[in-house]
Amino acid sequence: MKSALITGITGQDGAYLAQHLLQKGYAVHGMIRRSSTSELNSQRLHWLGIVDQVRFVDGDLCDLSSLARVVQETQPDEVYNLAAQSFVRTSWTQPVLTGAVTGLGCTNLLEAVRLAAPRARFYQASSSEMFGLIQDAVQTEATPFYPRSPYGVAKLYAHWITVNYRESFGMHASSGILFNHESPLRGIEFVTRKVTDGVARIKLGLARELRLGNIDAKRDWGHARDYVRAMWLMLQQDEPGDYVVATGRSVSVRDMCEIAFAHAGLSLGDHLVIDPDLFRPAEVDVLVGSAAKAKRILGWEPTVSLEEMVREMVDADLARLSVAR
Numbered sequence: 001m002k003s004a005l006i007t008g009i010t011g012q013d014g015a016y017l018a019q020h021l022l023q024k025g026y027a028v029h030g031m032i033r034r035s036s037t038s039e040l041n042s043q044r045l046h047w048l049g050i051v052d053q054v055r056f057v058d059g060d061l062c063d064l065s066s067l068a069r070v071v072q073e074t075q076p077d078e079v080y081n082l083a084a085q086s087f088v089r090t091s092w093t094q095p096v097l098t099g100a101v102t103g104l105g106c107t108n109l110l111e112a113v114r115l116a117a118p119r120a121r122f123y124q125a126s127s128s129e130m131f132g133l134i135q136d137a138v139q140t141e142a143t144p145f146y147p148r149s150p151y152g153v154a155k156l157y158a159h160w161i162t163v164n165y166r167e168s169f170g171m172h173a174s175s176g177i178l179f180n181h182e183s184p185l186r187g188i189e190f191v192t193r194k195v196t197d198g199v200a201r202i203k204l205g206l207a208r209e210l211r212l213g214n215i216d217a218k219r220d221w222g223h224a225r226d227y228v229r230a231m232w233l234m235l236q237q238d239e240p241g242d243y244v245v246a247t248g249r250s251v252s253v254r255d256m257c258e259i260a261f262a263h264a265g266l267s268l269g270d271h272l273v274i275d276p277d278l279f280r281p282a283e284v285d286v287l288v289g290s291a292a293k294a295k296r297i298l299g300w301e302p303t304v305s306l307e308e309m310v311r312e313m314v315d316a317d318l319a320r321l322s323v324a325r
């Protein structure tokens with residue numbers, strides 16, 4: 001039986017990746033950090049019905065000693081580093097923490113793996129935010145990076161340290177440059193989920209307006225379930241590498257909103273309020289990726305359209321809020 005260690009198991013991707021690996025027969029170790037409200041930690045794993053199948057271990061990406069112990073004790077075949085301070089907007093108000101967790105935390109984990117389980121395969125959750133100020137119309141593994149947020153800068157450090165450990169120590173370390181991916185398990189502060197939750201609240205009479213920032217920003221949105229499959233495929237290759245994972249289609253926040261409101265039989269114009277406070281100090285205006293390499297080498301392709309995903313998210317939020325009423 002293969003075993004995997006997932007950091008960030010309580011997040012959106014951690015939950016779907018755990019489900020994917022369990023279905024493949026892995027023993028899944030999930031690293032969680034201590035919290036005074038621990039029952040909330042595993043909510044997403046509860047929703048997927050897999051909480052009892054995950055073996056939890058305590059650790060924090062900022063604490064190398066905890067990581068060394070966790071890797072030593074679990075001796076995983078595969079390590080997936082999904083933990084991060086992942087909300088871009090917060091990275092301007094907590095830039096030092098973001099650097100410590102999202103950037104240096106990756107080095108801590110690489111060190112723990114190098115020392116305690118050097119043959120383990122390693123996955124780093126890199127991000128399209130590293131491209132930032134776009135220099136190529138379509139971003140590939142060869143596109144130059146120009147991050148536009150403390151989060152993007154921290155991810156770029158983590159990306160390069162992963163490449164460096166691969167080249168310095170011969171580790172099987174891969175980096176997935178994933179574009180935005182969403183689902184009903186997406187954190188409520190990210191724009192797609194904020195919109196689908198807002199639409200559901202308006203539909204149910206719990207709210208009247210939805211406040212957003214820059215709705216002209218364009219993103220390449222896929223489904224998280226598809227994207228965790230790409231992570232796993234990267235670690236099944238004989239050779240490690242870096243891969244862009246994207247749909248190749250870029251849609252504005254405004255158009256994504258239109259899909260969500262229309263699905264609920266509502267009009268965006270009746271409820272949208274633009275709030276200048278929600279604009280960011282620096283914006284990534286447009287992202288669109290080419291997953292040609294992932295298709296060629298991994299045989300990976302997305303299977304869920306933006307429309308299907310947004311409808312699934314609206315329906316899930318309507319169901320959740322109806323039960324809560």
Ligand code: NDP
Nearest residue numbers: 008010011012013060061082083084086125127178180181
């Ligand atoms: P989430 O924000 O949903 O999950 C983040 C996870 O990191 C949570 O489990 C959180 O735990 C954990 N975490 C935060 N700080 C620490 C810490 N100091 N030590 C240990 N664990 C910590 O992110 P996603 O699931 O959406 O994303 C997964 C990864 O992929 C992240 O690294 C993200 O930056 C990256 N990424 C995501 C994309 C996306 O579109 N979703 C696209 C590209 C990259 P807790 O529950 O305790 O807060």
Ligand code: GDR
Nearest residue numbers: 086088127128129179180189190191212213214215217278
């Ligand atoms: P992003 O995702 O920053 O791309 O990072 P987010 O959903 O937060 O923003 C997408 C775009 O929408 C605009 N926007 C708003 N965003 C939020 N959150 N709330 C609003 O009210 C709002 N109004 C407009 C933003 O300005 C932005 O342009 C996500 C995260 O998952 C990262 O961890 C990951 O690395 C990248 O995707 C790829």
